[in-house]
Amino acid sequence: MLLEVEGLCVNYGHIEAIRDISFNVPEGSVTTLIGANGAGKTTTLKTLSGIRKVRAGSVKFDGKDITHAAPYDRVKLGISQSPEGRRCFVGMTVRENLDMGAFVRNDRKSKAYQEDIDRVLALFPRLAERINQSAGTMSGGEQQMLAIGRALMARPRLILLDEPSMGLAPKLIAQIFSIIKEINEQGTTVLLVEQNAAQALKAADDAHILETGEIVRSGKGSELAGDDSVKAAYLGGDI
Template identity: 75%
Template sequence: MLLEVSGLSVNYGHIEALRDVSFGVEQGTVVALIGANGAGKTTTLKTLSGLRPVRAGRILLDGKDITKTPAHQRVSLGLSQSPEGRGCFPGMTVRENLDMGGFARKDRKSAEYRSDLDRVFDLFPRLREREKQAAGSMSGGEQQMVAMGRALMARPKLLLLDEPSMGLAPKLIQQIFSIVTEINQQGTTVLMVEQNAAQALKRAHQAYVLETGEIVKSGTGKDLSADPAVKAAYLGGDI
């Protein structure tokens, strides 16, 4: 198991955002967390990244306990996140944003680093075309590509994607999800939080449903897609 989360509880002041959450992510898979707004999905990813303190529970990455590891060290250990809202550096170019993703790497002048950069440009050809363009002048979809590419430049064992399709046109949503599948097929494990439950479950090997800070259902993406309660709540009655 690449990621093991057990008994995770997180508070925002006196409000319990996550309560006794346990789940795992197998190496080489795509795992989806779905649920309504306010269910605790983004809090889960922020906690895994080290941006929220843990009240109780444990987080293991590749067998190592990272529950109290600072956020920047988690990146070096193989955890990298593409955040909700993209979070690009608007005044920096596409290439500079990508280089920020590889900031902690010690091989930035190596052929391997260049190869990783080429991989990002192959996944997102638009970024190669706009390598010298300021990220803040790009469309929402292009900025999402920058955010995902930046996260990949850290060479993560586990890529965390927070709402990759948010605010995108339907055609672009399909493209982003296809790229998520391709990233996984190239060997990167993915944990994805996504409001577009239909697309997320279609791509996921395993999925979990969060409601008010607790996991209430789990199963394969296919099984949850067929679950009547999940269909009614998140898939508009169909997928």
């Protein structure tokens, strides 16, 4: 098991944001967390990245306890995140943003590094066209591509994707999910937080539903997508 989360509890001050959640992410899978705004999805990813402190419980990555590991060390171990809201460095070019994603690497003049740049540009041809353009001048969809590409530059074994479809047009959403599938097929395990539950469940091998900081349902993505109660609560009655 690549990622093991056991009894995780996280607070914001005196408020319990995450209460005793447990789930696993198998290596090679796409696993998704879905739920309404405020359910605790983003907090979970921030905690897995080391940005939020754990009050109780444990996080293991490839068998190693990383519950209290620093964010930098988690990236070095192979966990990388594309954050909610993209968070591109707007004053930097596309190429400079990609370089920032590789800050833990010391092989920037190597053939392997250029191969990783080429891989990202092959996944996102639009970025190749904008390689010397300032990120702040690009569209929301282009910035989302850049955020994912930047995360890939750390060569993660596990990529955390936080709301990759937020604010995008339907055509772009379909494109982003197609690329997520391709990233996974290339060997990167994916943990996806997504408010677009229909798309997320279609993409996921395993899925967990969060409500007010607790996991209330778990199962295969296809099973939850076909469940009438899930459809009614999260999919507008249809999928």
